[in-house]
Amino acid sequence: MSDATTTDLYEVTMTLSYLREGLTRPATFSLFVRDVPADRGFLVAAGLEPVLDYLSGFRVDADDVEVFAAALDRPSEDAEPLLGLAFTGDVRAVPEGRVVLAGEPLLEVTAPLPQAQLVESYVLNQINHQTTIASKCARCVMAADGHPVVDFSLRRTHGTEAGYQAARLGAMVGFAGTSNVSAAYAEGPAVGTMAHSYIEAFGTEEQAFRAFARTHPGPVTFLVDTYDTERGVATAGRVLKDLGLGPGCAVRLDSGDLGTLAVRSRRILDGAGLNEVRIVAGGGLDEFAVDRLVRSGAPIDRYAVGTKAGVSADAPYLDSAYKLVEYDGRPVMKLSSAKVTAPGREQVFRRPGYADIIGLLDEPPPPGGEPLLKTVMRRGRRAQSGNRRSRLDDARSRFADDLAALPDDARRIASPVAPKAVLSQPLTELADRVRHHIETDVLAGTR
């Protein structure tokens, strides 16, 4: 079966009904995040790359029809109308790496209704997850304040696909590397040295360190906290001096009070004349812990973040939605409590200081307003240039630029304040008109 079956059953039941009823005119769905989580001052748009891969290859094959029919618990012929359904629509989106705010469309899909509906689950899944993780990783980079940050999250992400994405998204927001071998192959440099098991297998740290240097000539990093951190640092220093190593080498702290241990480790290394040997620290770090260490002046040169970044532990999901905003030229919205959505095809206009305006696609941009959504797919084909790697590089530059322009309040690690986008006058008026229409005409018959 193809990726087309990675969907929710209701997409299938609805799509079959649209086809049967002839509801195949163009529809626009808008994907946005309702609120920014408590400890986030902004979000980083991400997930578009796999979404465009998915949409450009989307096609329901005969095996998929069998799977759909089985899920419906109906004979195959009942799912036959889906056979051959491909994605031939357009996608406008905020490019990966850009900073986005609550309520702003990250992506709008315009396609014949059955197509635009059937792809919902996958598109939401990817954008939601990846925007969540990129936004968390961005804060780790900010907290490190210029010190390199690397990704060690693979062992605790939600599966290996999520591990791969954590590495890619870290690279997007400025991580210096990842421990994840397959992700590093595609997305950026790999980093890593040894685990406690390595020391224990040899028995003593000295034997282990010497063996490691034999296998891996050149700069090495020694893990020093298997038995007693300060003794471990002393042993590492002795072996490094003995082998004539120093520049490019490091010791790694993986547990305990990292700030205190870093100070003591630095003292031991400097005392041995190993001023050029760096200190890498990790173990349960997130942006809050990195921020505390950096602000305390801990002599840590490089930070490894893992679990808490890789799963965005304090906010592991976003309140995102993929909402129908227009069908066959008619703007639509829902009214049920607490989830009112704006109708119509939209554009986000960014003005200096993140005074963003969410407006209608066809309204004139406000003075100084930069439109954020670009056309990234036309009639089912990517409208982007470059290859994966160059697109990731572009995303990294975009994030660096957007981060530099962020207000201080939004950049804070503790209690950040996210800028709020406002709705344009034309969009507000359209929402009022559509609401009035629903209340007076659509619901009239049900009073």
Added chain:
Amino acid sequence: MSDATTTDLYEVTMTLSYLREGLTRPATFSLFVRDVPADRGFLVAAGLEPVLDYLSGFRVDADDVEVFAAALDRPSEDAEPLLGLAFTGDVRAVPEGRVVLAGEPLLEVTAPLPQAQLVESYVLNQINHQTTIASKCARCVMAADGHPVVDFSLRRTHGTEAGYQAARLGAMVGFAGTSNVSAAYAEGPAVGTMAHSYIEAFGTEEQAFRAFARTHPGPVTFLVDTYDTERGVATAGRVLKDLGLGPGCAVRLDSGDLGTLAVRSRRILDGAGLNEVRIVAGGGLDEFAVDRLVRSGAPIDRYAVGTKAGVSADAPYLDSAYKLVEYDGRPVMKLSSAKVTAPGREQVFRRPGYADIIGLLDEPPPPGGEPLLKTVMRRGRRAQSGNRRSRLDDARSRFADDLAALPDDARRIASPVAPKAVLSQPLTELADRVRHHIETDVLAGTR
């Protein structure tokens, strides 16, 4: 490249060193969870199925060697010693679906050291993630207190692999179905009806409901909260009566105050003589919300849980470890602060009331103690019987049995108290001996 490259770089650097130094004797690694998260009274062992798939197919091929060399930033020949490395070891594990406690090994891998090391990242990733999610889903089932629970999480899980697993793990702990089509195909029944977009595309609820029933003969579920929930229920009721439908049909509430709306919906349906039409509720639910609704007596017949279960929102990871406990017959442990681990190959003996004892593999079981770890792989081949589906059914039965035997404190939704396993006398004595050996012999030279 194969799954072998889904690993951390340090597994590769260590493995190359083991091979070069001749450290290829059998090693045992033990995977356990250090602590149970705050709002968990127990954990549900999960992730073994994909781990055994991975290990039985593990083999480093020529492409993998290229990827490893690239990650090491070294010529291919430096990674050549890894070519052809396959997994030929044994695995003992707690079968999926069993309840486990902090400190208890979920899995022990015994294999030549290079093999047992290289597979670490993948094994940890799968067991950690899946045990996390299964444990969360289990609480949703408990909170629902006999009402069916279904999985709607695909759109918010960390990628589609995680979405698939959420469906499988929900089925393992007793969910009645999943919205995820591809997962349902392999693991259990699919459920789902329509989204708000479906209503909006038609314009009015009545048109949408009638069209849905035309496409899907038989029992239907109508989403009633697109514009105004109570009017939506009334419209749904009118269409159902008109079509002569009732038994097996339902209305779905997706937002708002679900308890109050369910009471009002029930009244409207009963008033229309539709006593057999059920009420399904979802929208941001977790076990705490389900528990409140159930205890308030809300007339909700079926609960849909999504995001918060699918990402285990309040505890999205476990503090798990894959620790070397024995190399070439020699028990090992680490001593660094706060992460001391017990040495040696272990067994968990479950006594009535979850008075578990963690002991050594070769010690006699205590009276009434049931050994939890079973041999599930021998010399690289599965020792399990059955197929995926029958193994999932077995896991479901195991969980049901273990849940029934859990102490009340551990079953509580609010502030549960997890039972604590104790270490056996022989294991405690071994840990003392190994610690003494490290302190007097291993560290002696570094004083």
